Amino acid sequence: MEVLTRPTSGTPQTKVEPGLSAHLRRRIATTFQSRWENEWGKRFVTHGSEPGPNAVRLDGNDYLSVTGHAAIVQAQLDALRRNRDFIVQSGVFQLDGSPSSRFEGALADFVGKESALLCQSGYTANLGLIQVVADPETPCYVDSLAHMSLWEGVRSAGAPAVSFRHNDPEHLDRMIRRDGRPGLVIVDSVYSTTGALCPLERIVEVAERHGCMVLVDESHSLGTHGPEGRGLCAELGLTHRVHFITASLAKAFAGRAGFFTLPDELRPYLMCHSYPSIFSSCLLPHELAGLAATLEVVRASDAERARLRANTLRMRRALEDAGYPIAHGSEQIIGLEAGPEADTLALRDRMEERGVFGAVFCAPATSRNRSMLRLTLNASLTDAEMQHVESVARELAPVVKPWEWAIARRLK
Structure with a gap:
């Protein structure tokens, strides 16, 4: 492949790349080329049009609309000015009493657990934790719609992965009985594509009956969710019965990090065996300061949580009334499962033409023919914005015929 580059002299120069191996080219041609050319039209699937100034953005995860909050920005600025000689190093070198350690303690207290460990992302949190607490002798019973990072954690641990039907505690019970060994039960509290709420009380009961960790x-x-936003485990009073809580801090906290909880007795062992923790750099001071300030903002955001819930109930009711099959979810994430990728892209383009921007989810984030346009609601949506989205959904319903989607038939 030849790429034109422009050196400092201003004279164009041709740079020649060595090229891909024949095997890799064949693999791309076999597994991807048709998808790229025929279904995506040589435009990457997640790249739609550029949102204009009046666009309604439903493609982010800042549920409480904390981005740009004055207290958070000020904390970040203060940290940038104050920490000019900070040493960038692996997180395992952060001493007790460091800003990182203090924030880990604050997170653990917030969710009601003994200890917590910060990570670069929610993905590395799941990977690094499961890699340590599971092994080839630990069957992992995983909800079929669990996040990919959870599945990757199981794979990294070399543990047997036993899938159970989505949100089906009875099927989980049968799968544990069939395997015959206690292990690790893995679920999401709210599922990231459908907005379905986990039946967590029943899941925990099944796990406890068989001696499994959760x-x-x-x-x-x-x-x-939960008092002060402490999460679903806290809302249901299950924190003390759940072994590990993990989370991305790139959702309601709108930051760039993740964490997981752990008992103090596990920490030294984990710090020697969790590869993402060992081989990733620590968070930077301004990131920690911003996240610590965000934690206080989140605690005080009861009004925003109430608005988010009201927006969720209103939007779901409007979409269901217009014929969209979304009954498989109940929370602030709404999946419009058009099915084939070409149909999802057409739905995305029609919505964007009318100023409504969601996010396309397709394989590997979903099953191959269960792609969707995901809409994520937030607390700061105005009545006018909500009305506009509802109007667009009603206008498009006779065109995209959501009552004929495969998911509509399955829900019936």
């Missing part, structure tokens, strides 16, 4: 990914409920 891991709950609270990425999409931390900040939005």
Whole structure:
């Protein structure tokens, strides 16, 4: 492949790349080329049009609308000015009493657990935790719609992955009985594609009956559910019965990090065996300061949580009235599962033409023919914005015929 570059002299120069191997080219041609050319039209699937100034953005995860909050920005600025000689190093070198350690303690207290460990992302949190607490002798019973990072954690641990039907405690019970061994039960509190709420009480009861540990990914409920936003485990009074809580801090906290909880007795062992923790750099001071300030903002955001819930109930009711099959979810994430990728892209383009921007989810984030346009609501949506989205959905319903989508037939 030849790429034109412009050196400092201003004279164009041709740069020649060595090229891909024949095997890799064949693999791309076999597994991807048709998808790229025929279904995507040589335009990357997640790249729609540029939102204009009046666009309604439903493609982010800042559920409480904390981005740009004055207290958070000020904390970040103060940290940038104050920490000019900070040493960038692996997180395992952060001493007790460091800003990182103090924030880990604050997070643990917030969710009601003994200890917590910060990570670069929610993905590395799940990977690094499961890699340590599971092994080839630990079957992992995983909800079929659990986040990819959870599945990757199981794979990294070399543990047997046993899938159970989505949000089906009875099927989980049968799968544990069939395997015959206690292990690790893995679920999301709120599922990231459908907005379905986990039947967590029944899941925990099944796990306890069989002597299994429980891991709950609270990425999409931390900040939005429970007292002060402490999450679904806290809302249901299950924190003391759940072994591990993980979460991305790129959702309601609108930052760039993740964490997981752990008992103090596990920490030294984990710090020697969790590869993402060992081989990733620590968070930077301004990131920690911003997240610590965000935690206080989240605690005080009861009004925003109430508005988010009201927006969720209103939008779901409007979409269902217009014929969209979304009954498989109940929370602030709404999946419009058009099915084939070409149909989802057409739905996305029609909505964007009318100023409504969601996010396309397709394989590997979903099953191959269960792609969707995901709409994520937030607390700061105005009545006018809500009305506009509802109007666009009603206008498009006779065109895209959501009552004929495969998911509509399955829900019936």
